[in-house]
Amino acid sequence: MRTHARIAVVGVGNEFRRDDGVGWAVVARLRQRAESRPLPPGTVLATCDGDPGRLIGLWEGAGLAVVVDAAHAHPGSPGRVHRIELDAERLDRPPTTSSHGLGLGEAVELARVLGRLPGHLVIYAVEGADSSLGTGLSPAVAGVVNPLADSVEEEIVRHRVAAARGER
Structure with missing residues (x-):
């Protein structure tokens, strides 16, 4: 397997559709944190409206891509986070998880x-509560931004450790 040094973190959504902006909010929090605690070299923070071509362009060539997006679930539980992990070598058809x-x-x-x-x-x-026009996340979704930023940072550390061991 080829080794990739680049890490892409992509917040997907629309910051003007309330909870659909959660991915952008997590990336903004990571950028804010990076001012005092830089991310590893080769880590790219980006936002995207969810266009498949743009997403592919953002993660192409990355050893690790972490994507944060809003999702619809019925019945839903606003603020609940689902983690889906896919390896390029072991991938079937993924479920659609986006709110787009x-x-x-x-x-x-x-x-x-x-x-x-x-x-x-x-x-x-x-899982979001409100995707109407406007800015600002619902309280349930706003409450997961910091823990999600922590989780993304932990993903990066796990990836770096695995890569150093030759596991990725």
């Missing part, structure tokens, strides 16, 4: 077919 019409499921499937998946992909899908 064409979303992560389609982007992952397209990247798989094109051979443009990252080495390792971790998706954090956050």
